Amino acid sequence: MDLHLTSDTPNAAEQLAVDRVLEAPDSGFISDAHFISGEADAPAAGHAARANRHLLLPVLHAIQERIGWISPGALNYACQRLTVPPTEAYGVATFYALFSVQPKPPVVAHVCDDIACLANGAQALCTAMTERFGASGSTDLDSNITWHHSPCLGMCERAPAAMVTVAGVNPSTTVLAPADAAKLAQTLADPENTTKASETSFGVRSVPQAGSDELRLLHRVGRIDPDDLTSYRSADGYQALERALDMGPAQVVQEVADSKLLGRGGAAFPAGVKWQAVASAEAQPRYMICNADESEPGTFKDRVVMEEDPFAVVEAMTIAGAATGCEKGYIYLRGEYPLALERITNAISQAREAGLLGPSILGHDVSFDIEIRRGAGAYICGEETALFNSIEGFRGEPRNKPPFPTEVGLFGKPTLVNNVETLINVLDIVLEGGDAFATIGTEQSTGTKLFCLSGHVGRPGVYEVPFGTALNDLIELAGGVAGSGTLQAVLLGGAAGTFLTPEELDIPLTFEATRAAGTTLGSGVVMLFDDTVNMQSVLLRIAAFFRDESCGQCVPCRVGTVRQEELLHRLVAEKTIGSVANEIHLLNEVGQAMRDASICGLGQTASSAIESAVARMGLFNGSKH
Amino acid sequence: MPPESEEAALTPTWQFLNPVPRGPLPTAPEEAPQPEVELTIDGQETSVPAGTTLLHAAQRVGIETPTLCYLESLTPVNVCRVCVVELEGSRTLVPACSRKVEPGMQVQTDSPRVRLSRRMVLEFLASSVDVSTAPELQAYMEEYEAEPERYGPPGPATAADERDNAVPGHHAAPAGDAAHTVEQPVKIDNELYIRDYSKCILCYKCVEACGEDAQNTFAIAVAGRGFDARISTEYAVPLPDSACVYCGNCIGVCPTGALMFRSEYDMRATGTWDETAHSETDTICSYCGVGCSLTLHVQDNEIVKVMSPLESDVTKGNLCIKGRFGWQFMQQPKKQAEETQDDAQSLD
Numbered sequence: 001m002d003l004h005l006t007s008d009t010p011n012a013a014e015q016l017a018v019d020r021v022l023e024a025p026d027s028g029f030i031s032d033a034h035f036i037s038g039e040a041d042a043p044a045a046g047h048a049a050r051a052n053r054h055l056l057l058p059v060l061h062a063i064q065e066r067i068g069w070i071s072p073g074a075l076n077y078a079c080q081r082l083t084v085p086p087t088e089a090y091g092v093a094t095f096y097a098l099f100s101v102q103p104k105p106p107v108v109a110h111v112c113d114d115i116a117c118l119a120n121g122a123q124a125l126c127t128a129m130t131e132r133f134g135a136s137g138s139t140d141l142d143s144n145i146t147w148h149h150s151p152c153l154g155m156c157e158r159a160p161a162a163m164v165t166v167a168g169v170n171p172s173t174t175v176l177a178p179a180d181a182a183k184l185a186q187t188l189a190d191p192e193n194t195t196k197a198s199e200t201s202f203g204v205r206s207v208p209q210a211g212s213d214e215l216r217l218l219h220r221v222g223r224i225d226p227d228d229l230t231s232y233r234s235a236d237g238y239q240a241l242e243r244a245l246d247m248g249p250a251q252v253v254q255e256v257a258d259s260k261l262l263g264r265g266g267a268a269f270p271a272g273v274k275w276q277a278v279a280s281a282e283a284q285p286r287y288m289i290c291n292a293d294e295s296e297p298g299t300f301k302d303r304v305v306m307e308e309d310p311f312a313v314v315e316a317m318t319i320a321g322a323a324t325g326c327e328k329g330y331i332y333l334r335g336e337y338p339l340a341l342e343r344i345t346n347a348i349s350q351a352r353e354a355g356l357l358g359p360s361i362l363g364h365d366v367s368f369d370i371e372i373r374r375g376a377g378a379y380i381c382g383e384e385t386a387l388f389n390s391i392e393g394f395r396g397e398p399r400n401k402p403p404f405p406t407e408v409g410l411f412g413k414p415t416l417v418n419n420v421e422t423l424i425n426v427l428d429i430v431l432e433g434g435d436a437f438a439t440i441g442t443e444q445s446t447g448t449k450l451f452c453l454s455g456h457v458g459r460p461g462v463y464e465v466p467f468g469t470a471l472n473d474l475i476e477l478a479g480g481v482a483g484s485g486t487l488q489a490v491l492l493g494g495a496a497g498t499f500l501t502p503e504e505l506d507i508p509l510t511f512e513a514t515r516a517a518g519t520t521l522g523s524g525v526v527m528l529f530d531d532t533v534n535m536q537s538v539l540l541r542i543a544a545f546f547r548d549e550s551c552g553q554c555v556p557c558r559v560g561t562v563r564q565e566e567l568l569h570r571l572v573a574e575k576t577i578g579s580v581a582n583e584i585h586l587l588n589e590v591g592q593a594m595r596d597a598s599i600c601g602l603g604q605t606a607s608s609a610i611e612s613a614v615a616r617m618g619l620f621n622g623s624k625h
Numbered sequence: 626m627p628p629e630s631e632e633a634a635l636t637p638t639w640q641f642l643n644p645v646p647r648g649p650l651p652t653a654p655e656e657a658p659q660p661e662v663e664l665t666i667d668g669q670e671t672s673v674p675a676g677t678t679l680l681h682a683a684q685r686v687g688i689e690t691p692t693l694c695y696l697e698s699l700t701p702v703n704v705c706r707v708c709v710v711e712l713e714g715s716r717t718l719v720p721a722c723s724r725k726v727e728p729g730m731q732v733q734t735d736s737p738r739v740r741l742s743r744r745m746v747l748e749f750l751a752s753s754v755d756v757s758t759a760p761e762l763q764a765y766m767e768e769y770e771a772e773p774e775r776y777g778p779p780g781p782a783t784a785a786d787e788r789d790n791a792v793p794g795h796h797a798a799p800a801g802d803a804a805h806t807v808e809q810p811v812k813i814d815n816e817l818y819i820r821d822y823s824k825c826i827l828c829y830k831c832v833e834a835c836g837e838d839a840q841n842t843f844a845i846a847v848a849g850r851g852f853d854a855r856i857s858t859e860y861a862v863p864l865p866d867s868a869c870v871y872c873g874n875c876i877g878v879c880p881t882g883a884l885m886f887r888s889e890y891d892m893r894a895t896g897t898w899d900e901t902a903h904s905e906t907d908t909i910c911s912y913c914g915v916g917c918s919l920t921l922h923v924q925d926n927e928i929v930k931v932m933s934p935l936e937s938d939v940t941k942g943n944l945c946i947k948g949r950f951g952w953q954f955m956q957q958p959k960k961q962a963e964e965t966q967d968d969a970q971s972l973d
Contacts, residue, residue, distance in 0.1 A: 004844075004868030006859065072860050085836075085843030085868065086859035094848040094857075097794030101860065137795055148795060377794060378850070395847065400703050400723055540798075548794045552827070552847075552854030554704045556742070559749035562805050562852045563776050569801030570777075577777055586775060593745030596718045596738055597706040604717060 003079060005086060008072035017066035018078050021059045022052070025081065049083040054411075056084060056092055056393035061335075061374060064099050068106035068167035075101075084393065095395045095551075097151075097377030098165070098335050104139060106167040107191050109147035109184060110336075111136075114297045114545065115491070115538050116156035116454040116527055119483075120178075125160050128181035145188050151379065151545055152297035153177075153336050156454035156527070157206050157461045163336055166191040173338040206304045208459045208478070216440075216448050217424055218464045221308040226343050229350040232311040238356060240427040244319045245364045247430070252323035253279050256426060258434025260446045265291060265382070265419030266496065266523045267601065268511045271426075274416055277406035278324040281414035288326035288368075289391075289410065289417045290317050292333045292340070293375045293382040296494035297545060298525035301450040302420035304462045306333075306340035309424070310347035314370065316423035318357060319430060321368040324416050329368060332387050335375040345372060379549035383600050384409075384417045386551065397553045398600035421450050421524075441467030445510035449521070455491075455528040456483030465509070472505040474526060483530030489617060491529070493522025495542050496605035498612035499535075519612070535619060536572045539610050543568050546606040557603030560594040564607060571620045580620055587614065664730040679710055679721040679732060688734050691743060691765045693750075693880055694828035695722040698941045699838045702829045707746045707765065710734045718742055740769060747771040752779070752804045753852075755823045758882030762826075777801075782808035788822070789861035791853035805852065811890075814863035817871050817950050819890045820856075824883035827854060831875035831884060839943045844869040873949035877932055877942050886930040899924060907934070910948040915939065917948050928952045 010018070019025065059082065063074045070093050079086045093099045111129055113122045126136070129147045134140065136148045153175065155161035161177035164187050172191070176183055204210035204222035211222055225231040232238070244252045257272030278286055290313060294302040306313055317329050333341055348370050351357045359367045373391050375381050381390045385399035388410045409415025425447055429437045438446045445467035451474060454460045458479015465474055471490070481487045487502045498519040500507070507517055514521050529535065543565035552558045567587050570576050576583045591607030598604050613619050659674035666683050673682045678701075680690050694705040701723035709718035713731035718739060733739060747766045752773035756762050765771075780803035788809055799805060812820040829847065836843050844867045848857040858867040876884040885893075892898040903924050910917040918937040922930045931949055935942040 004842075006862060006866055075859065085846070087843055087846040087848075087857070087867070090857065090859040091846040091848045094793060095850050097792075100792075102790065102792075137792065151794065400720065544796070544798065547851060548796060550851040552849065552851045554706050555746045555749050555826070556706050558827070558852055558854065559753050560745070562753070562799075563749065566776065566799045566801045566804065569799055573801060575802060577775070589741065589745060592738075593742045593749075597709045597742040597746060598717070599703070599706075 003083060003085060005076045005080065006072055008076055010071070010073040010077035013066055014063055014071065014074035015077055017062040018059055018074070018081060021055060021062045022081050049081065052082050053084055053393040054391055056082060056089060057373065057376065057390060060089075060093055060096075060099055061376060064376075065165075065167055065171035066169070068108075069100040069102060069104045071103075082393075088394075091395055092393065095378060096335075096375075097548075099376055102139070103141055105141060105144045105146045107145045107188055108165045109133075109145070109188055110150035110153070110163040110165065111147055111179070111184075112151070112153045112155070112159070112161045112163075113149045113541070114152035115495070115541050116152065116298050117160040118538065118541055119455045119527075119529055119533055120159035122160040125162070125179060125181055125184070129184070132181075132185060147188075150336075151548065152295070152299075154294055154300040154303050154334065156298050156300055156452065159454065159460075163338075164188060164191070173336075175336075175338060204308070206300075206461050207308065207463075208461045209463060215464050216428055217305070217421070217450060218309075218462065220312065221304075224309070226308050226310055227346055229311060229347070229354055232309075236431075237311055238315055240430040241315050241319055241322075241356065242362060244322060244430045245362055245366060249279060249323045249325065252319065252430060255429050255434035256323070259425075259429040259437040260434075260444070261422065261425055261429065261437070262445065262511060263419060264421035264425075264449070264524070266296065266493075266520075268521070271418060271422055274406055274418070275320070275324055277404075278326070278414050278416040281406065283414050285328060286324065286326040286413055287410040287415045288317060288321040288324065288329040289384075289387065289415060290329065290331040290370075290423055291382060291384065291387060291417055291419050292331050292337075292344075293387060294334055294337075294420070294523070295375075295379040295382050296496060296523040296525065297542070298454055298491065298494050298527045299452050299523040300454075301452050301462045301524055303334070303337050303340050305420055305424060305450075306337070306344055310340070310343040311351065312424050312427060313344065313420055314347045314351050314357070316426045317370055318351075318361065318368050319426055320416060320418060320423060322361070322364075322366045326416060327367050327369070329370040330373050330391060330410070331370055332373045332375060332381070332391065335377055341372070341374065348372065378551075379545075380551045380600075380602055383602060386600070387417070388415070395551070397551045398602075400599060442508075442510045442512070444512045449509065449524060451509070451524045451526050453478040453526045453528070456481060456487075456530040456533075457526075457528045458482045467510045468508050470505070471500070471507050471509055471526070474509065475505065475528065478526075481528060481530065483528075484532050486531040487528060488531040488533060489529045489535060489613070491525060491527040491609060493520040494525040495545055495609055496520075496601070497522040497525060498608055499616060501616055504616075520608075535613060535617065536568075539613055539619065540565070540568055540572060542609050546602070550602060550606070554597070554599045554603065556594045556597040557599070557606060560590050560598075560603065561606050564590050564594075564610065568610065584614060584620060587611070662726045662728050664726050664728065664732065666732045667734055673726055675726065677726050679712075679719070679724045679726060679730075680708060682726050683710070683721060683732070683734055690721050690734060691768070692722055693762065693765075693826060694830060696830055696878055696935070698935055699830060699833045699878065702833070705746065705750075705826065705828055707743055709739060709742050709746075711736045711739050744769040744771050748773045748775065750826050752776045753806045754826050754881070755806075755808065755821075756826075756881060758824060758885075759826075759880060761880060773804075776804040778803050779808070780805045782806070782810075782823075785810045786861070788849075788853060788855055789857060791849050791855075793850040793853070796851075796853070807852075807855075812863075813887075813890075815865055815869075815871070816887060817946075818873060818876055818887055819885050820864075821883050821885065821890075822855060824881045825856060826881055826883075827856070828880060830878040830880065831856060834874040834878045834943070835869075839874050839941075840870070840872050842868050842870050842872070845875070871946040871950060872944060873946070874943045876949075877944070888929050892924075892929065898929075903929070910944070912947040912951065917944055919944070919948055921952070927956050 153161045155177040158177040162179035164174045166172045207221045261271040262268040381396040386396040390396040405415045490500045547561040661672045703720035703723040708721040711733035748771045808823045906921045933940040
């Protein structure tokens with residue numbers, strides 16, 4: 001391929017940032033002095049360079065972190081090194097919210113104004129930021145600070161949250177939660193002294209049940225040092241892997257099938273079916289992916305698991321890889337989770353040193369290793385096929401299914417994709433056997449489930465309960481309704497879930513019962529809103545979220561999310577076209593088309609919470625405002 | 626080595642050989658016949674070879690399906706969703722253009738669900754995009770009774786570059802009193818064609834034609850996200866600064882007139898464009914030995930645009946800059962043409 005580049009050249013810092021990821025170019029390749037603009041017949045082009053396209057996302061991260069934005073010269077250099085057409089690389093760079101292709105100050109505050117934070121003082125924080133730094137997104141290049149609103153940062157148990165990214169020689173990402181204006185201003189003013197991610201650890205406070213003997217998935221939280229393999233091993237760590245390697249792959253897959261484990265990422269697909277499909281696929285190589293791109297508003301369970309028990313995730317991935325014949329695993333980690341990144345990175349390197357990753361694991365003829373890929377601010381990349389495209393260096397647009405990932409997945413090969421929570425269940429399944437696991441919970445929903453309680457609840461955090469627990473019992477466990485003490489609504493399942501009224505709280509939390517009741521467990525979100533919350537504002541925020549996060553590929557979602565948001569604004573402002581009933585009818589038709597005709601789950605569920613609030617809570621019938 | 630004799634030195638060492646007798650023309654190997662798959666479409670049982678799409682299977686039983694982003698010569702991207710059909714057992718509707726037949730499928734192509742989704746897709750497009758030069762889309766709108774005005778009057782046009790500089794993940798809250806559109810100034814940055822993205826439905830056809838499906842130039846791609854997704858060069862640089870080679874294959878596949886010959890655009894601007902007065906003449910491009918099929922669109926005895934038939938084995942609808950745009954010499958007045966020739970000779 002002949003690349004055509006503009007005349008923009010990279011500066012030394014930009015080149016170095018790219019070279020850190022791709023290693024320094026071969027001698028005779030372009031250097032600062034020889035950067036070839038115009039036609040780029042780089043000596044290292046060709047198949048070898050093109051085969052590295054999957055490094056585009058890490059390269060863009062490197063430039064963004066070093067410079068604070070991706071300049072035309074930097075993009076040209078990245079394209080020349082990877083033999084990617086600049087227009088395609090530009091398409092990728094402009095897909096992610098954490099990248100900027102326009103000059104931007106190096107210090108950026110991302111202030112969450114999503115629904116959980118909105119119910120906990122985000123508005124006041126944003127007002128303070130506006131007074132101090134101007135409107136969200138305003139760029140004053142003379143100052144080195146800017147700020148903007150952010151979708152859910154996954155810190156809902158200690159809302160309101162903010163994240164500060166600092167670009168430079170020593171880039172940093174810091175999460176402040178709970179954030180207040182003074183602390184945020186201080187962090188922004190003195191970015192050199194920002195606290196390290198690990199110092200922001202909230203530790204066991206994110207898991208109020210920590211230490212309880214009833215916990216299964218969370219039983220190690222607070223009992224081990226998440227940075228220490230020895231500590232993990234002393235708490236039964238790596239026993240499951242040893243057991244799995246002794247059992248052999250076929251038996252492990254069988255146990256997972258017997259356990260009737262359903263995926264915990266939101267779609268509730270039987271994990272055993274996926275494992276069997278990948279294990280019996282003919283094509284090689286196969287890939288194992290841990291989907292840790294948790295971005296559903298109100299969801300933070302995977303983050304807490306990765307922060308507090310990172311080795312469990314690594315061990316479970318290793319079992320999955322060994323059982324299904326994958327030698328390469330990726331963990332696609334949300335870009336906004338600096339502490340999880342730090343701990344997973346450490347866990348992988350310690351496991352590798354101890355021979356628990358790499359060739360011939362624990363002396364068996366099994367080889368498996370894990371590479372971390374960081375997202376860059378795109379909710380859609382949690383959709384498995386969008387995630388493949390993101391890893392491969394393309395825009396994170398979902399693919400059409402079929403073919404399914406177990407057949408044609410990452411790099412066109414059979415791929416096993418499991419959510420973090422789904423995977424850590426496997427440890428117990430291997431140790432106890434699938435049949436024993438299946439006795440926990442209900443007939444169809446086996447095992448325990450992690451729930452993310454946030455909003456106006458007594459003790460927000462991640463809770464683990466067996467399937468079948470009633471919603472009101474879970475809320476009691478978490479300290480009951482806080483705030484004003486009078487509950488207005490519960491959001492179950494996340495922004496892609498549904499609202500429930502206080503009268504509907506006796507619902508048992510299982511996949512089958514929620515489905516029958518026209519709702520969903522989704523990603524395990526249980527967000528409480530007291531009667532002081534303006535639910536119309538909450539709906540507007542959800543509508544804005546989907547409009548922002550739609551990838552734009554298919555018409556129903558790209559335009560439907562815009563029309564849905566406009567419709568809600570008309571209803572809220574009482575400036576309807578025709579009657580309210582007419583507008584609600586149109587809202588339902590927009591929802592129906594998105595649900596029926598969108599390519600992926602984002603569009604298919606983008607109207608779910610909004611339609612449920614309108615129908616169940618009668619939000620625009622004049623009954624509640 | 627010195628020649629052995631003078632005679633030998635004068636005799637050329639090569640000889641003319643009789644041409645190799647011509648064998649049969651090479652042909653593509655025959656494709657193995659695919660097993661037949663039985664399925665039911667709108668109550669009609671039919672049988673088609675495995676690998677057939679629902680779109681073509683429906684065609685075989687006489688059912689036409691609307692399409693916008695689909696084109697025979699391009700890889701299906703199934704993004705417009707106007708071709709969706711109802712498939713028994715499937716939670717969502719499925720795109721006919723890319724979904725392959727499976728044994729026992731029960732397909733509905735005109736159910737209320739299908740009609741609603743198609744109607745909504747058409748309303749979504751017509752309420753956000755200028756479809757005035759998209760006759761096919763307009764016909765579908767009539768068929769599915771689309772009423773784009775249900776979403777309010779069209780919102781104000783965006784300023785030049787506004788959409789090009791949209792930031793992913795952020796947008797200004799709408800007032801709701803008007804339907805947001807992609808209206809924006811036309812991009813005119815070269816002599817050969819214009820890009821009027823107010824008319825772009827983001828069907829990806831131009832990107833595919835510029836990239837892997839035809840030209841392998843990669844001058845344009847989709848940038849941005851959500852409603853701000855757009856066709857763009859890197860950093861939205863003008864076409865002359867981009868990789869564009871002006872083959873015009875993007876114009877050839879554009880279903881809405883967003884990409885248009887400069888000649889057509891200028892004539893439309895002056896009100897002289899009149900398709901009823903057009904004649905179409907098929908010919909062969911005379912520039913090189915490939916022999917591309919051309920269809921000359923002629924108005925008032927002047928060529929106004931050049932296309933190539935999609936069905937042509939030689940071009941599959943694609944041309945190069947010469948065939949597509951190099952026709953001005955044809956219609957220079959005779960005297961001017963002679964002068965041009967004189968000028969050319971005086972340069973020798």
